[in-house]
Amino acid sequence: MDHDVNGAVRNLSAEPAPSRLIVGISGASGAAYGVRVLDALNDLGIESHLVVTRAALLTLSQETDLSPDDLTGRATVSHRLADVGASIASGSFKTLGMIVAPCSVKTMSEIATGVTSSLLTRAADVVLKERRPLVLMVRETPFHLGHLRTMTALAEMGAVIAPPLPALYAKPASIEEMIDQSVGRALDLFGLDWSPVKRWSGLKGAGE
Template sequence: MSGARKRLIVGISGASGIVYGVRALEMARALDVETHLVVSRAGAMTLSQETDLSLADLKAMADEVHGINDVGASIASGSFRTLGMIVAPCSVRTFSEIATGVTSSLLTRAADVTLKERRPLVLMVRESPLHLGHLRSLAALAEMGASIVPPVPAFYTRPQSVAEIVDQSVGRALDLFGLDWGGTRRWQGMEPQ
């Protein structure tokens, strides 16, 4: 993608934690990264339960919005060059479809294409607890090259709010695409005792 504006696919599925996808869009915009958004039906429902944003508000945060059933969209093809894809949040259904390669929507098709093209696929898995079948699917995804990035709080940053916890998690996820959001707090080592 030399010379072209960097592109990132942002998938939002129906797991709790839609704020991670919202912040990924906001941070990408701050970094001047072109975003391609695809939201599952359950993701749209979760948006109304967890935020005061409308679906139109969410879509306005992206440079391009693709319909969940539009398997002819640009992001469904490996020839459409991107940095990769983040799914934030990522539900069990979504990662299970990606793990099997039996994709039923543009969201999971785009993730499958990302893997086949050997581009970073970052899955912010937001389900718990996980049974053995879930863990096997996640292990298979890791073997295929996906990064499994549950949004686990980094308490060494001494967060003062939920927003700071979210920002740190999303900032670290964006690191996996080589994107350095300036607000991500970095470990500097321990002070000598």
């Protein structure tokens, strides 16, 4: 509880979360998903808190022409992977939640166990314990039974498993459009409406 300037009691826990989102990028193929999440948040005026694994930087160098500085420059705040004392490691630091884009099976598995070894997985664990949205854009396939059981465990814990599958109904004309559609649909889960998303409006001629 707190008091406003007139002495009235305020319930701070009832106040809306600040417009900030944690963005994790792990080493699975698909670094462009994380890049475009950061671009989307910039477009939307949402504060982004970025944490990137070393494997993700390797993937970034293989799949894009971007440097690590190019990536971190897109974020409002960039946190070091080993900095477990960072703001996003605490549940008292209010956020809209966290997205991991892309999310490797290794990262997914570490989050599921709760035995976190980096700021990325620690932040994800905090988001779960605070009952905030955690969206994992898992980007490896095919899955064996262990992977599927891990996903089930995470879903039971409150995470959303959102593999970036192409929405062909949107008739993407490029890889970039496919990526943007997946990113935008993932951001929908936080109540964020990004303009590049193509919305389904029903089958043409249906009911005629």
